[in-house]
Amino acid sequence: MSEAYWRWPESSWLREGRDWRDASGVAAGIDVGTTSTQAAIFCDGELHGYANIHTGPDFRAAAERAMALAAGGSGLKTENMQRIAATGFGARNAVCATKFLDEVQCHGRGARFMYGPEATTVADLGGQTTKCVRLYDWDRVRDFVMSDKCATGMGRSVEMMADMLQVPITEMGARSLDVEKDPEPVSTTCYSFANPETIGLLRTGFKEAPYSGNEVLAAYLFAVAWRILGSIGKLYDLDAGDVKVHGSLAFTGGLAKNAGITRRLERALGTTALSSVHDPQLAGAIGAALLA
Amino acid sequence: MVTAGVDAGFESVKVVVLEDGKVLSRALGTSGGLERKKAVLAVWDEALKAAGIPASSVARTVATGQGKYDADFADGCVTEPIADGRAASFVFPEAESVVDIGADQARVVPLKGDGVLQTALSQKCSSGIGAFIRHMAGRLEIGLDGLGALAPDACGGKTVNDGCIVFAELDALELLNQNVPRKEVAGALINAMAVRLNSVIQDKVVPPRDGAVLFGGITKNAALVEALKARSGINFIVPEHAEYGCALGAALIAADEGGAAPKQ
Numbered sequence: 001m002s003e004a005y006w007r008w009p010e011s012s013w014l015r016e017g018r019d020w021r022d023a024s025g026v027a028a029g030i031d032v033g034t035t036s037t038q039a040a041i042f043c044d045g046e047l048h049g050y051a052n053i054h055t056g057p058d059f060r061a062a063a064e065r066a067m068a069l070a071a072g073g074s075g076l077k078t079e080n081m082q083r084i085a086a087t088g089f090g091a092r093n094a095v096c097a098t099k100f101l102d103e104v105q106c107h108g109r110g111a112r113f114m115y116g117p118e119a120t121t122v123a124d125l126g127g128q129t130t131k132c133v134r135l136y137d138w139d140r141v142r143d144f145v146m147s148d149k150c151a152t153g154m155g156r157s158v159e160m161m162a163d164m165l166q167v168p169i170t171e172m173g174a175r176s177l178d179v180e181k182d183p184e185p186v187s188t189t190c191y192s193f194a195n196p197e198t199i200g201l202l203r204t205g206f207k208e209a210p211y212s213g214n215e216v217l218a219a220y221l222f223a224v225a226w227r228i229l230g231s232i233g234k235l236y237d238l239d240a241g242d243v244k245v246h247g248s249l250a251f252t253g254g255l256a257k258n259a260g261i262t263r264r265l266e267r268a269l270g271t272t273a274l275s276s277v278h279d280p281q282l283a284g285a286i287g288a289a290l291l292a
Numbered sequence: 293m294v295t296a297g298v299d300a301g302f303e304s305v306k307v308v309v310l311e312d313g314k315v316l317s318r319a320l321g322t323s324g325g326l327e328r329k330k331a332v333l334a335v336w337d338e339a340l341k342a343a344g345i346p347a348s349s350v351a352r353t354v355a356t357g358q359g360k361y362d363a364d365f366a367d368g369c370v371t372e373p374i375a376d377g378r379a380a381s382f383v384f385p386e387a388e389s390v391v392d393i394g395a396d397q398a399r400v401v402p403l404k405g406d407g408v409l410q411t412a413l414s415q416k417c418s419s420g421i422g423a424f425i426r427h428m429a430g431r432l433e434i435g436l437d438g439l440g441a442l443a444p445d446a447c448g449g450k451t452v453n454d455g456c457i458v459f460a461e462l463d464a465l466e467l468l469n470q471n472v473p474r475k476e477v478a479g480a481l482i483n484a485m486a487v488r489l490n491s492v493i494q495d496k497v498v499p500p501r502d503g504a505v506l507f508g509g510i511t512k513n514a515a516l517v518e519a520l521k522a523r524s525g526i527n528f529i530v531p532e533h534a535e536y537g538c539a540l541g542a543a544l545i546a547a548d549e550g551g552a553a554p555k556q
Contacts, residue, residue: 004430005325034465057432057474090469128465153458160427164303166325192458196396196419199302202328203358213326 006159014049014072029288032090035127038285039070059093085292110287125255127155157191173260176217185223221260252283297542300359303395307339317342375541389499393510395422446479454487486519507537
């Protein structure tokens, strides 16, 4: 396989016409994940710049590169920052950090900033873990659910699947939605079951009606969405009419960019997710910067 | 008589063109993901071109592999263990067992006379090992060649979970997080995969110490083959072009009279 279908585009943003030297306080947050690393910089409580990159095999280098990219060549160095907080799986590799924070708290706080005060249900769909957080109407975590072992590595498994099916990761979602009716999902237990099963759907002649390419994608992403739905469901008593999830839902993390997953979740929960102008993967880093 | 075998696998498509027991050409290409049908045709054309013959000169074509039905042009199909068995006894007549480890599946096929009576397949938790190894080679940014060239003791005492690839990857990431050199992480992964594969090999039909042939894409990874030999105590015979094992078997069966089931 010559092309890297899994490789999603990195992103960075810098507020224009604003010099960090004019600010009285600079704070930064850095979220070193298993799959992606983000850095966010705040000047006087205002978002100044951010970057979102692939982590790769060297966690320490990724942390440094994300921070440099977020500063955007403005000459801002970590020495110029008063407070730096790190979070995520590889937080200890952010050597510049002065503080280490809990991921659930960071994502909750970051999502509030990005999606507005109504965001009280935050589903972080990351490379390694899926974290679903329920917040009070103020910035405090009421309850949270982390993916357990067999639902782990969801983001990475989608990357792996993009390569196996040879579909660019950014196109998977839209293609999976281009089906008349959702087929039954593949195994919803574990991705090492789901991935070979998805490939198995391509065995024409095995099923009565062979799946089209888009239907295979639909069956796979449906299974991913199903597992996430289970986590969100644990935060609410949906059967008893706990409708606090309506209008309060924010998706963060890499899989939030996959419409094939988010649309299916919205459909199942009967609500529309909030949207943000910022890259949804940034929630952890922004939250860390705000809590620094 | 010219015959051909097509092995449409999980990750790659292999074609062997055979004339009276002599290989005319071989071709290997990607399985094309969702576009496997097209990919099969492309590799097929490549093999014919390499052999320098038109498709009409091929008397019979037999397909195998999990995408065997994607080879529309084939005259018949055989299951993978049958193809493996046929090829193993062809390249090594004394073979008593054949082990084929590909991107998706690992198979153990004991041979008795001409027939295949039994097979052992990898179970859910050890499926997709070949694909996982490729994924990890990319993730560690050392490439498949780098992974295959690792020394037997590359792991430096590090270990990862050997029961499940999901846990194995998580352990590997934790090692990276501790800034363990990536060669050691890769070594630990190779050892874990050898343990995992060995559990399939020792499961139901244990191959003899000598006289077991190893086929499949895994043979490209020297480090893993060595680790597997050490772990299982089996002296695998790795023939040349071992990744074409199944395709060769299919081509041989195409030459056998009434060798393959007609296409459904």
